[in-house]
Amino acid sequence: xxxxxxxxxxxxxxxxxxxxxxxxxxxxxxxxxxxxxxxxxxxxxxxxxxxxxxxxxxxxxxxxxxxxxxxxxxxxxxxxxxxxxxxxxxxxxxxxxxxxxxxxxxxxxxxxxxxxxxxxxxxxxxxxxxxxxxxxxxxxxxxxxxxxxxxxxxxxxxxxxxxxxxxxxxxxxxxxxxxxxxxxxxxxxxxxxxxxxxxxxxxxxxxxxxxxxxxxxxxxxxxxxxxxxxxxxxxxxxxxxxxxxxxxxxxxxxxxxxxxxxxx
Numbered sequence: 001x002x003x004x005x006x007x008x009x010x011x012x013x014x015x016x017x018x019x020x021x022x023x024x025x026x027x028x029x030x031x032x033x034x035x036x037x038x039x040x041x042x043x044x045x046x047x048x049x050x051x052x053x054x055x056x057x058x059x060x061x062x063x064x065x066x067x068x069x070x071x072x073x074x075x076x077x078x079x080x081x082x083x084x085x086x087x088x089x090x091x092x093x094x095x096x097x098x099x100x101x102x103x104x105x106x107x108x109x110x111x112x113x114x115x116x117x118x119x120x121x122x123x124x125x126x127x128x129x130x131x132x133x134x135x136x137x138x139x140x141x142x143x144x145x146x147x148x149x150x151x152x153x154x155x156x157x158x159x160x161x162x163x164x165x166x167x168x169x170x171x172x173x174x175x176x177x178x179x180x181x182x183x184x185x186x187x188x189x190x191x192x193x194x195x196x197x198x199x200x201x202x203x204x205x206x207x208x209x210x211x212x213x214x215x216x217x218x219x220x221x222x223x224x225x226x227x228x229x230x231x232x233x234x235x236x237x238x239x240x241x242x243x244x245x246x247x248x249x250x251x252x253x254x255x256x257x258x259x260x261x262x263x264x
Contacts, residue, residue, distance in 0.1 A: 001048045002030055004226040004234070006055050006083070009048060018045075022228035029054075029061030032072040039076050046079045051095045053086040056226045056238040058193040060092060070098035079128075081106060088112045088164050089171055089192045101125050104132065109151055112164055119143045119151040168192065174241040174249055181253035185260060187239075194242040200235050201260055208264045209237060216255050 001009060003022040013020050021044065024034035029051060038044060049069075051061040061069070073080055080103040082095045088111065096103035108120035120143070124132045136142065143151070154160050171194045178189060178196055189196035198220075200209050206222035213220050221240070224233035244252050 001228055002050070002054065003228055003232070004054075004056060004223075005048070005228055006050065007225050010228065020228050022232075025057075025059070027059065028065040029059060030065070030069060032065075032068045035069070035072050035078070036076065039078065044076075044078060046081060047073060048081045048083065049095065050083045050086075052084055052090060052092045053190060053193050055086065056195065056221070056223075057188055057197040058190040058195060059188070060090065060190060061095070066095055066098055070095070073099055073102055078102065079104065083107075085111055086193070089168055089194065090190075096123065104128065109160065112160055112167070113151075113154065117147055117151060119147050167194075170246070171241070173246070177250050178239070178241060178253060181250060182257050185257070194240070196239045196241065198237050198239055200237065202235075204260060204264055205235050206233070206237055209259070212259050212264065213237075213256060216259065218252055218256060220256070 001020050001023065002025050004025075005020075010020065012018075021038045021042070023038060024031045030049060035044075035047065049061075051066060053060055072078075080095070080099065082103050082105045084094060084105055084107045087094070087107065094103070094105055096105045102125065104125070105123040106120065107123075109117045110119075120141075122132055122136070171192055175189060175191050175193065175196075178187065182198070185201065186199040187196050188199070200206065206224055210220055210222045219240075221238040223236035223238070224230075226238065227233045239253075239256075241249065
């Protein structure tokens with residue numbers, strides 16, 4: 001996995017007794033040489049990636065890097081899990097098109113529509129269909145009848161498409177507010193994302209800034225929550241932009257900027 005990753009993946013791995021290996025990244029995404037080096041040290045079983053709007057950094061892996069990664073996983077024969085849960089906010093093609101015989105795509109409707117609509121999808125290599133279907137059934141992860149029927153109806157009647165269009169416009173508006181209110185800070189984001197990664201100015205640490213924000217009634221997620229290596233924890237926070245009511249977001253971001261300009 002990338003050195004910073006979705007916290008639920010860390011929880012699932014711990015529950016299943018899977019060891020996560022942090023892979024180096026840069027502004028273009030995961031480094032293929034890091035994948036190869038990790039595999040030489042101890043053979044990897046699979047690679048979990050978020051190539052589109054990576055959570056928490058919002059980085060989208062560049063086309064050149066995707067081709068290089070596809071070459072690497074083909075040489076290594078390494079299965080890939082591609083998490084595309086935030087991909088609806090862009091027109092980015094799946095990484096799977098470059099290595100369809102190795103990449104397992106997972107996606108869902110919880111972000112597109114509503115958190116309560118827990119319907120997920122998996123598109124897997126043909127020779128893995130049976131094994132993946134059995135794993136889903138054995139884990140009790142099948143969607144409920146109501147959720148499945150609602151998902152099928154809303155996909156076919158255009159409801160999901162309309163919601164996606166509205167959320168894309170909303171995310172872009174919120175990103176403009178972010179750029180305006182936190183101008184001058186080391187904030188990494190994407191114009192289409194619903195979140196951002198803020199590398200805090202010294203002497204702020206992730207824990208002290210999180211506590212200071214909470215004192216103003218504002219919740220941010222400290223960087224260590226996403227770190228795979230517990231000994232390399234960034235002094236950064238993830239800003240979730242979707243949950244704050246639109247009219248209040250500018251004020252919230254201004255307050256966070258004021259906190260960052262003060263001293264701990």
